Amino acid sequence: MPVYQNSSVDTDKLVIGNYKIETAATAGGTFVNLGAGMVSRFAHVIEKYDTQAGNAPDPLEGIATETMEIDFELIEYDGSVLSAIQTGAVSESSTSTLSTMLIGGQGPTLTPRAFRLTNTRTISGSTVETILTVYKATMANGLEFTVKSDNDTDPIQVMPGQIIGKQDSDNSNKIAELTRTIV
Numbered sequence: 001m002p003v004y005q006n007s008s009v010d011t012d013k014l015v016i017g018n019y020k021i022e023t024a025a026t027a028g029g030t031f032v033n034l035g036a037g038m039v040s041r042f043a044h045v046i047e048k049y050d051t052q053a054g055n056a057p058d059p060l061e062g063i064a065t066e067t068m069e070i071d072f073e074l075i076e077y078d079g080s081v082l083s084a085i086q087t088g089a090v091s092e093s094s095t096s097t098l099s100t101m102l103i104g105g106q107g108p109t110l111t112p113r114a115f116r117l118t119n120t121r122t123i124s125g126s127t128v129e130t131i132l133t134v135y136k137a138t139m140a141n142g143l144e145f146t147v148k149s150d151n152d153t154d155p156i157q158v159m160p161g162q163i164i165g166k167q168d169s170d171n172s173n174k175i176a177e178l179t180r181t182i183v
Helices: 079-085
Strands: 020-024 037-051 060-074 090-094 099-103 113-123 126-139 159-165 176-182
Touching: 020 079, 060 126, 079 090, 079 099, 079 159
Parallel strands: none
Antiparallel strands: 020 113, 037 060, 060 159, 090 099, 113 126, 126 159, 126 176
């Protein structure tokens, strides 16, 4: 018989399920849904520094750099969305029936965008939202497509990606905001 260290779980504090993924030019802008997919990870990555005395305890410890990494997978091909999340590495032109991605030759500058992850669920009749807003982020790599066989049990092509959020001087050098609210 198992021995439990806690007698119960506070289910009101659980985050269940995945997140809607959105992007906007700025955190105060209009967010656009990136479509069906899955957030597989987000992490506040801290690189520490320390000053070593050699013959005494370390006198100083702190944060040298910090970023927010978000890994995700999309399954819907939308040229305008893929162009937006590439933050300047690709561009898109479209008509009513054609969407063309222009890859490469876009120039060396990436324009950071805001990204927002939203998890919504109902707890005891109330709607609870857990929202992670990254103020300023760029893609960590270029477009990637994981192609599958027509005969695969899940033949839908997956487009994995990773964004890296960095400190934003417009928001007091913060990287992101994580909030949980009852709507």
